Amino acid sequence: MRLLLVEDHVPLADELLAGLTRQGYAVDWLADGRDAVYQGASEPYDLIILDLGLPGKPGLEVLQEWRTGGIATPVLILTARGSWAERIEGLKVGADDYLTKPFHPEELQLRIQALLRRARGLANQPQLHAAGLQLDESRQCVSRNGDEVDLTAAEFRLLRYFMLHAGQILSKSHLAEHLYDGETERDSNVIEVHVNHLRRKLGREVIETRRGQGYRFSGDAA
Numbered sequence: 106m107r108l109l110l111v112e113d114h115v116p117l118a119d120e121l122l123a124g125l126t127r128q129g130y131a132v133d134w135l136a137d138g139r140d141a142v143y144q145g146a147s148e149p150y151d152l153i154i155l156d157l158g159l160p161g162k163p164g165l166e167v168l169q170e171w172r173t174g175g176i177a178t179p180v181l182i183l184t185a186r187g188s189w190a191e192r193i194e195g196l197k198v199g200a201d202d203y204l205t206k207p208f209h210p211e212e213l214q215l216r217i218q219a220l221l222r223r224a225r226g227l228a229n230q231p232q233l234h235a236a237g238l239q240l241d242e243s244r245q246c247v248s249r250n251g252d253e254v255d256l257t258a259a260e261f262r263l264l265r266y267f268m269l270h271a272g273q274i275l276s277k278s279h280l281a282e283h284l285y286d287g288e289t290e291r292d293s294n295v296i297e298v299h300v301n302h303l304r305r306k307l308g309r310e311v312i313e314t315r316r317g318q319g320y321r322f323s324g325d326a327a
């Protein structure tokens with residue numbers, strides 16, 4: 106899953122970037138509101154974390170411009186303690202959730218997971234499951250019939266994306282856009298390699314190849 110983090114306080118941004126990367130998210134970071142308006146509308150993010158106090162353009166205006174422009178990406182806003190007016194305004198202009206600073210990193214992690222599931226119509230799943238597999242996102246491993254299967258970081262990222270999009274045909278370029286940040290060179294052959302590793306670990310039938318179209322993870326479409 107690919108996230109946009111808009112936060113101008115560098116120490117906090119650094120900390121969040123490191124944490125989110127460890128959790129297997131590809132993250133692009135911006136500190137300026139004007140840049141955020143443009144990039145949030147032009148890249149296919151799965152979720153955006155938006156600070157409201159930003160140079161260039163206030164976060165509330167950034168969010169308003171995205172929503173007016175038809176950008177429906179889930180947005181979690183970061184607000185200052187005690188500023189209930191900001192939170193209300195944020196929710197009114199289309200924020201999906203908010204966190205008040207300072208917050209515990211685990212709370213952010215759980216809210217992100219919940220928002221991503223909700224966006225896929227899977228809000229009822231406390232743990233992602235599809236095709237007989239159960240994914241433990243905090244431990245980054247998967248179990249099948251109660252047996253735990255270890256995953257590399259790259260396999261976990263790919264499998265999580267597949268499980269959030271079960272039953273959908275996903276092209277290699279689509280997968281690359283959602284699994285790598287804007288700075289990383291995207292090589293769709295690498296995706297093929299990881300798909301083959303996942304098949305070897307979880308069974309060939311789990312990921313089907315659609316010639317000329319891409320891959321389809323088995324299970325019901327969300």
Ligand code: CA
Pocket residue numbers: 112113114156157158159
């Ligand atoms: Ca700020």
